[in-house]
Every structure is written in C-alpha cells, then in structure tokens.
Amino acid sequence: MDFGLTTEQEALRDEVAQFIKENVTPEVMAELESSLEGGRGPHYDAMMQKVADRGWVGISWPIEYGGQGGNRIDQYIVEEEFARVGIGVGGAGSGAPAILMAGTEEQKKEFLPGLLNGKIIFALGFTEPQAGADLAGLQCRAVRDGDEFVINGQKMYTSAAHYATHIYLMCRTDPDAPRHRGITIFLVPMDTPGITVRPLWTIQSDPPAPVGTTYGMPRTNEVFFEDVRIPVSTMLGEENQGWYVGAMGLNLDRVGASRYLISVRRDEDIINWIKTNKTNGHSLADDPAVRDKLAELWIEAQVCRLMTLRSMSIVERDGNFTYEGAAEKVWAPEHGVRTTETISQILGPYAQLLNGSEEAIEDGLFAHNLMGSFQSGINHGSVQVMRDQMARRGLGLPRG
Amino acid sequence: MDVLPSEEEQMLKNLAREFLEGECPPSLARAMELDEIGYPPELWKRMAELGWTGLALPEQYGGQGMPLTYLAVILEEAGRAIAPVPLHSTMMTALTIAEHAIDTQREDILPRVCSGDLILTWAFTESDPRFIPEAVNMQATEDGEHYVLTGTKMFVDNLEASEICLLACRTAPRSADSQGISLLLVDTRSPGISGTPLTTLAKDRQSRVTFDGVRVPKANLVGQLNQGWPIVQWMLERGTALLCAQMVGATRKDADMAIEYAKNRVAFGRPIGSFQSIQHLCADMTLWVDGAQMLTYEALWKIDQGMPASVEVSQAKAFCNDKCEAVVRSSQSIHGGIGFMMEFDLHLWFRRVTSWTMRLGTSFEHRANVAKALLDTPGEVRLGLPLITVP
Ligand SMILES: Cc1cc2nc3c(=O)[nH]c(=O)nc-3n(C[C@H](O)[C@H](O)[C@H](O)COP(=O)(O)OP(=O)(O)OC[C@H]3O[C@@H](n4cnc5c(N)ncnc54)[C@H](O)[C@@H]3O)c2cc1C
Numbered sequence: 030m031d032f033g034l035t036t037e038q039e040a041l042r043d044e045v046a047q048f049i050k051e052n053v054t055p056e057v058m059a060e061l062e063s064s065l066e067g068g069r070g071p072h073y074d075a076m077m078q079k080v081a082d083r084g085w086v087g088i089s090w091p092i093e094y095g096g097q098g099g100n101r102i103d104q105y106i107v108e109e110e111f112a113r114v115g116i117g118v119g120g121a122g123s124g125a126p127a128i129l130m131a132g133t134e135e136q137k138k139e140f141l142p143g144l145l146n147g148k149i150i151f152a153l154g155f156t157e158p159q160a161g162a163d164l165a166g167l168q169c170r171a172v173r174d175g176d177e178f179v180i181n182g183q184k185m186y187t188s189a190a191h192y193a194t195h196i197y198l199m200c201r202t203d204p205d206a207p208r209h210r211g212i213t214i215f216l217v218p219m220d221t222p223g224i225t226v227r228p229l230w231t232i233q234s235d236p237p238a239p240v241g242t243t244y245g246m247p248r249t250n251e252v253f254f255e256d257v258r259i260p261v262s263t264m265l266g267e268e269n270q271g272w273y274v275g276a277m278g279l280n281l282d283r284v285g286a287s288r289y290l291i292s293v294r295r296d297e298d299i300i301n302w303i304k305t306n307k308t309n310g311h312s313l314a315d316d317p318a319v320r321d322k323l324a325e326l327w328i329e330a331q332v333c334r335l336m337t338l339r340s341m342s343i344v345e346r347d348g349n350f351t352y353e354g355a356a357e358k359v360w361a362p363e364h365g366v367r368t369t370e371t372i373s374q375i376l377g378p379y380a381q382l383l384n385g386s387e388e389a390i391e392d393g394l395f396a397h398n399l400m401g402s403f404q405s406g407i408n409h410g411s412v413q414v415m416r417d418q419m420a421r422r423g424l425g426l427p428r429g
Numbered sequence: 430m431d432v433l434p435s436e437e438e439q440m441l442k443n444l445a446r447e448f449l450e451g452e453c454p455p456s457l458a459r460a461m462e463l464d465e466i467g468y469p470p471e472l473w474k475r476m477a478e479l480g481w482t483g484l485a486l487p488e489q490y491g492g493q494g495m496p497l498t499y500l501a502v503i504l505e506e507a508g509r510a511i512a513p514v515p516l517h518s519t520m521m522t523a524l525t526i527a528e529h530a531i532d533t534q535r536e537d538i539l540p541r542v543c544s545g546d547l548i549l550t551w552a553f554t555e556s557d558p559r560f561i562p563e564a565v566n567m568q569a570t571e572d573g574e575h576y577v578l579t580g581t582k583m584f585v586d587n588l589e590a591s592e593i594c595l596l597a598c599r600t601a602p603r604s605a606d607s608q609g610i611s612l613l614l615v616d617t618r619s620p621g622i623s624g625t626p627l628t629t630l631a632k633d634r635q636s637r638v639t640f641d642g643v644r645v646p647k648a649n650l651v652g653q654l655n656q657g658w659p660i661v662q663w664m665l666e667r668g669t670a671l672l673c674a675q676m677v678g679a680t681r682k683d684a685d686m687a688i689e690y691a692k693n694r695v696a697f698g699r700p701i702g703s704f705q706s707i708q709h710l711c712a713d714m715t716l717w718v719d720g721a722q723m724l725t726y727e728a729l730w731k732i733d734q735g736m737p738a739s740v741e742v743s744q745a746k747a748f749c750n751d752k753c754e755a756v757v758r759s760s761q762s763i764h765g766g767i768g769f770m771m772e773f774d775l776h777l778w779f780r781r782v783t784s785w786t787m788r789l790g791t792s793f794e795h796r797a798n799v800a801k802a803l804l805d806t807p808g809e810v811r812l813g814l815p816l817i818t819v820p
C-alpha cells in the first residue's frame with residue numbers, strides 16, 4: 030500500500046499548478062464562461078497548445094498515438110490540477126479508450142492524436158428517446174449496403190454535437206439478434222450529409238452558470254439521421270460487437286480526476302468561503318452544527334478521492350474492474366448532492382441567488398451547483414443502474 | 430501511489446484468514462463471552478508463535494519491525510473472525526512502550542509480548558468519557574520512591590488477562606507548560622486494585638477498576654513527569670486507527686454473510702438477493718465498508734510515514750462509526766427474523782461492531798477534530814493535501 034506521490038510527482042503537480050496560475054488568464058476563463066462551444070476560443074486554444082507542448086496531454090497513452098507512454102498517476106495529477114479550474118485535459122475523454130482497445134491501426138492513427146490535441150472532438154451518440162438507462166434498447170438503425178452503411182434514426186441528449194467533429198455512434202445493425210448482440214459502433218464525421226442537430230436547452234442555460242459550476246452545461250442536443258451513408262471503415266470493432274466495445278470504453282471513461290472533482294470541489298468552496306467571510310460580524314465557522322456537518326461531508330469527499338485512487342491503481346496494474354468503477358459512479362455523485370443541499374441550508378436565502386444578482390455569493394456558484402449536481406448521478410450510467418452492476422457483477426447477486 | 434495491498438500484505442492477510450478460519454470459529458467467541466478471563470491462552474500462544482504480537486515491535490526486542498499497516502492487516506482479520514483475544518489492548522500499549530519507555534522498561538516488557546507471555550492493557554477514561562486531558566482526575570501522590578494512586582478507571586480492556594496496565598494519572602494541575610498528566614506502568618496484581626466486569630453490548634472484557642492507595646514504584650514512570658499527554662495522544666491515535674482496522678474486518682465479514690444469505694434465502698419464489706431493494710442495499714454496504722477501509726489504511730500509512738495523521742485517524746473513526754454501524758444494521762435487516770435469534774451467529778458481529786463504534790471516540794468527537802483542522806486554521810483547504818492540525 031502506498032498512498033503517496035513520488036518527489037517527481039509532487040514536483041509535477043507544483044509545476045502544473047504554477048503553469049495554471051500563469052497561463053489560465055482571465056481571458057481564458059472568460060472564454061470558458063461565455064462559450065457554448067465547450068469553452069473554446071483563441072486564448073483557450075493557445076493555452077492548450079502550450080499544455081500539449083509540455084507533454085501533459087495523454088501522459089499514459091502510447092507514444093505512437095501522440096501520448097507520452099507514462100503512467101496513469103502522472104496523468105491523473107495533471108488532470109486534477111486542470112479539472113480544478115474547470116478544464117479537461119489528459120486525453121481520457123469520450124471514446125478514446127475504446128479506440129485504443131478496439132480500433133484498427135488506421136483508426137488509431139486517424140483519431141488518437143487528434144483527440145489528444147483537441148483537433149478532433151467526439152459527441153457521444155448513445156442515448157435515444159426510448160433508450161436511456163436501458164441503452165441496449167436502442168433503435169437507431171444502420172443497414173449494410175455494399176461497402177457502406179445507411180443510418181436512419183435519432184439520438185437524444187447528444188452533448189457537444191453542435192461543435193463536435195465526429196459522433197461516436199451506437200446503432201442497431203441486427204434487429205433479429207438478442208438485444209446486446211445486434212449493436213455496432215461507428216465513428217461518423219458530423220459533416221456527413223443527412224445529419225441534423227437540434228438544440229435542447231438545459232436548466233443551466235439561463236442565466237449562464239459561472240465558471241466552476243458542476244455540470245454547468247447549458248446546451249445538449251437531439252441529433253437526427255436521415256439516409257446517412259458512411260463507409261464500412263468507420264466501424265469500431267467488429268460488426269454486432271458494439272455493446273462490448275462500448276461497455277469497455279465507458280468503464281475507463283468513468284475513471285479519472287475530473288469525475289471525482291465534479292463532486293468534491295464544492296466541499297472546498299464552501300469551507301474556504303466560510304473561512305474568509307462573515308455576515309454581520311458572525312462567522313458560520315463558529316456554529317457547532319455547521320462544523321459537524323462540514324466535517325462529515327469532508328470525510329465523504331475523502332472517500333470520493335480514495336475511490337478514484339483505487340481505480341487508478343487498478344488501471345496502473347492492468348487489472349480489471351469488477352465493481353470499483355461503478356462504486357465511484359454511485360458514491361461521488363450522491364456525495365455531491367449531499368454537499369450542495371447542505372450548503373443551501375448553511376447559507377440560507379443567499380444560496381438561491383443566481384448569476385447576475387448583485388448579492389449572489391460567488392456569482393451564484395452554489396445556486397447553480399444545486400441545479401446541476403444531481404445530473405452527474407443520471408448520465409454515464411445512473412446511480413440505480415450502477416448499483417445494479419455492483420450487486421450483480423461485483424457481489425454475484427442473482428438477476429430477478 | 431498504489432492504494433491496493435502489496436503482494437506481501439495480501440499474503441499476510443490470506444495466511445491470517447486461513448489460520449483464523451481454522452482455529453477461531455464463532456463458537457469460540459461465544460464461549461469466551463462466558464469465560465472468566467475471556468480469551469483462550471492456547472490460541473493466543475499460537476498467534477504469538479506466528480509472529481503477530483511482535484509484528485510491529487522493534488527487532489531488538491524480538492519483534493519484526495514491520496509497519497503498522499501490517500499489524501492492521503492482522504487486526505482486520507482478527508476482527509473478521511471476531512477473535513476473542515486481547516490483541517488490540519496489548520498492541521496499542523506495547524507500541525507506546527516501544528516508542529516512549531526507557532530501555533530497562535522495554536527490555537522487561539517487549540520480549541515477553543513478542544513471545545506471547547505478557548498481555549497488556551491501558552487506562553485513561555474515568556467518569557467523563559471524552560479523550561481530553563481534563564477527563565483525567567485520578568491523583569498520583571508522591572510517597573518516597575512511590576506514587577500512590579486512588580480513584581476509578583472505566584472501560585479498561587482485558588483486565589483479568591493483563592499483567593500490566595499503562596495508566597494515565599494526574600501528577601500536577603494543568604498549567605501553561607504541561608497538562609499535568611503522567612503515565613505509569615501499573616502491576617494489575619498490586620494490592621488495592623479491584624476490578625468489576627462491565628456487562629457490555631459486545632460481552633467483551635471491560636472493567637471498572639478502582640484504585641485504593643495503590644503503590645507504584647517511581648521507576649515505572651513512562652516519559653517525563655507531567656508530560657504524559659502527548660504520549661497519550663500518540664497512543665490513542667494508533668489505538669484508534671488499529672480499532673478501525675478491526676471494525677473494518679468484522680464489518681466486511683458481516684456484509685459477506687448478508688450477501689451470502691441473500692443468495693440463498695427464498696421469498697416470493699426467488700432468492701431475496703434478486704430483489705433490487707436488497708441488491709442496492711448490498712451495494713451500499715459495499716460502498717460503506719470500502720470507504721471505511723480506505724480511510725483507515727490511509728491513516729495508518731501516514732502514521733507509518735511519520736506524517737501528521739490525527740485528522741486522518743479522526744476521519745477514519747468517524748466514518749467507521751457511522752458506516753460500519755449502517756452495514757451491520759443493514760445485515761440484520763436482510764437476515765429478517767433469524768438475525769435476532771441468539772442461536773444464529775450474526776449478532777456476534779453486530780454486537781461487537783456496534784460496541785466498537787462507541788470506543789476511542791464518537792463520531793461527534795472525531796468530526797470536531799476534523800472541523801478544527803478545516804475551519805480554525807489559516808489558508809485554504811484542498812482535498813488531497815495535508816491539513817494543518819490544531820492542538
Ligand atoms: C445534460 C445531459 C447530457 C447528456 N449527454 C449525453 C451524451 O453526450 N451522449 C449520450 O448518449 N447521452 C447523454 N445523456 C443522456 C444520459 O446518459 C441519460 O439521460 C441517461 O442514460 C438516462 O436515460 P434517460 O434520461 O432516458 O432516463 P431513463 O432511462 O428513462 O431513466 C429514468 C430513471 O429510471 C431509472 N431506471 C432505469 N432503469 C432502471 C432499472 N433497471 N432499475 C432501477 N431504476 C432504473 C434511471 O436510473 C432513472 O433514474 C445526457 C443527459 C443529460 C441530462
């Protein structure tokens with residue numbers, strides 16, 4: 030057992046923190062805050078180029094695909110520092126682990142370096158109107174026609190589809206096979222004719238959430254496919270094996286610093302706010318009930334952190350998850366909700382004020398968090414479905 | 430960074446589990462609840478022969494000088510088997526002697542602990558159960574080459590089995606430069622000591638011990654006169670972390686039993702473990718005991734590294750108290766009526782874990798310690814970085 034970082038890793042963390050202080054400027058933050066395009070803009074792009082030049086992107090990825098061939102913990106250190114200011118780096122990202130595991134050599138060369146440097150952005154095309162938690166019920170159809178597939182159907186809540194270059198698309202290719210055995214994944218360019226994107230505005234869209242908000246996602250999308258023709262070479266993994274390819278990728282996607290930080294930054298935020306603010310001469314730090322509750326949440330937050338470190342340790346040992354990825358995905362979101370709700374009862378009426386209100390605390394950060402925190406317990410595997418996985422796959426309890 | 434057990438730690442764990450599964454069935458725990466001294470000397474001797482009592486004690490006194498995380502693995506497995514042995518009180522006391530006593534005291538005590546010939550206990554609590562210096566009021570008055578002790582100690586573990594008790598007493602009023610507390614090695618057979626067994630939830634061996642003019646040689650002082658409080662804190666920190674390990678082991682076993690039961694018990698024509706409400710409860714139980722385990726081992730690891738760990742120990746114990754209790758209570762619920770029956774073994778775990786949640790600091794006390802570090806210190810907090818500890 031070793032819960033510590035090496036001296037080199039501590040130096041790396043300090044170096045990244047210093048870099049962020051110097052380079053994540055108010056201009057970069059302004060782009061992050063105002064943009065609907067995943068926070069991108071000229072200042073942001075220039076900053077990210079410097080990050081890539083330092084070799085901090087895709088640290089644990091193979092060198093031949095644009096990575097550094099290093100270890101997962103180093104990557105985690107970089108991810109953590111950037112995730113604290115609301116920036117995703119590190120190259121985990123949607124779809125990439127699955128391509129690494131199941132892609133052809135051409136696909137790896139085509140996509141991985143681009144995913145790392147941000148030139149390629151995937152939207153995740155899993156969910157449909159009639160297939161959410163029960164994803165295997167998806168109906169979006171892909172029919173083989175010579176060297177091509179023809180796609181017809183609809184995807185739902187497809188975040189990033191309005192600025193993504195590609196969609197990582199799950200389709201039904203064999204409607205007669207058992208549900209899980211008739212699904213195939215395609216890597217489809219978004220500019221393929223026949224694809225239409227329609228916005229779905231979230232409850233985080235108006236007023237815009239301040240930077241640092243949990244799940245501060247103003248917009249997601251519906252995506253419609255009408256006779257979309259794509260070459261067979263866009264298929265990821267084998268035909269009708271898409272369920273297994275996707276499941277593999279999702280599991281790895283769930284692991285990482287950003288996921289746990291989404292759920293614990295609020296703990297730090299409220300404690301640090303209380304330490305430096307008084308109202309009418311009164312400090313909440315003197316209230317015994319508040320003290321007890323904050324300590325309780327802090328301890329839970331440590332468990333979020335430790336569960337993430339456990340997953341990292343498993344990845345680093347090339348081990349397999351039985352339930353650990355799912356465990357993280359239950360504990361962290363639910364902890365996040367407990368914190369945001371507690372904060373609202375600590376701050377009282379001020380915690381309702383949204384971005385733009387003059388008296389709002391931290392630009393309404395806590396109020397916007399409250400609107401978004403439950404969300405991380407729904408997507409990427411809802412807490413209910415994750416508990417099912419833990420019980421059945423992890424504990425061996427029988428199906429109903 | 431690799432938070433999973435190393436190969437060596439895993440081997441030790443497997444070995445301990447195999448041994449205890451063979452030698453320490455639940456019937457033994459049951460029998461010892463009714464026993465005069467409360468532990469089976471043969472089992473204790475064999476555990477010592479396996480090197481467990483000396484595992485984390487210095488090599489020069491017959492130990493193996495291994496880190497606390499190794500000893501914790503043993504306590505975790507002892508907890509799993511609810512082994513009725515005085516391991517926790519002996520280790521907590523022996524570690525303190527190894528660190529803070531003088532050579533002659535160490536030479537007298539530690540080799541006998543390693544060989545399994547000496548069982549130890551400690552005494553701090555009086556009427557006020559909080560772990561603060563003000564709770565110690567038992568006076569030690571000087572009389573020539575002796576101190577004379579009069580007063581009462583509560584919740585003393587394994588008194589009947591222990592030959593020596595490391596005892597906190599008051600040798601001076603609290604002052605600016607000391608808490609006025611001293612530690613003495615007391616021979617439990619000294620005239621004037623009388624113990625009354627307490628009937629506890631765990632039915633373990635805890636006693637009320639009265640001291641009536643008990644004479645203790647001055648040479649038995651551990652550490653400096655009046656400067657015992659930091660040593661007490663040192664001891665409590667380790668004792669608490671090791672108790673957490675024991676709780677985690679017992680709780681994990683308790684959860685395992687519930688999961689096993691759910692696979693086999695049929696209601697409404699199918700195993701109850703196929704009902705989602707039972708499945709999700711089992712998933713939660715796993716989250717809770719996993720969290721307790723990771724917090725515990727991080728605290729122990731920090732102690733081993735010589736880092737400040739008071740906050741981490743408090744984190745672990747507060748979480749263990751709440752969540753281990755939640756696990757064993759849930760396990761009772763999954764077992765339905767049978768778990769409430771004396772003849773069924775489950776309650777042996779339930780009663781012990783529940784009792785341990787009340788030892789060595791309640792959730793409130795430990796969260797108060799964490800809150801101090803979070804709120805009464807300058808600067809910002811950040812998860813994953815050390816907090817400054819407030820005395
Ligand atoms: C902001 C946002 C962004 C998103 N981004 C994407 C994206 O980029 N790409 C993408 O593909 N999807 C995305 N999603 C979709 C997300 O993954 C789904 O919302 C999620 O899978 C749940 O599906 P659903 O909304 O249809 O709910 P449903 O599947 O209808 O579920 C409703 C409730 O029933 C519960 N439930 C379902 N089955 C069971 C069961 N067996 N046992 C117990 N409870 C059950 C669920 O847990 C949930 O609580 C996004 C969603 C949101 C809100």
Ligand SMILES: Cc1cc2nc3c(=O)[nH]c(=O)nc-3n(C[C@H](O)[C@H](O)[C@H](O)COP(=O)(O)OP(=O)(O)OC[C@H]3O[C@@H](n4cnc5c(N)ncnc54)[C@H](O)[C@@H]3O)c2cc1C
Nearest residue numbers: 694695696697701704705706707762763764765766767769
């Ligand atoms: C002290 C005591 C006194 C009692 N007195 C009497 C008495 O006087 N007369 C009498 O007739 N009985 C009595 N009982 C029996 C009591 O009513 C039963 O214990 C109770 O009905 C549960 O049955 P069980 O113990 O067989 O548990 P089981 O039915 O085996 O249930 C085990 C667990 O599975 C859960 N479970 C079962 N089905 C489902 C499902 N569909 N979905 C989710 N979870 C499920 C249960 O909630 C429970 O947690 C007594 C029990 C006790 C402990």
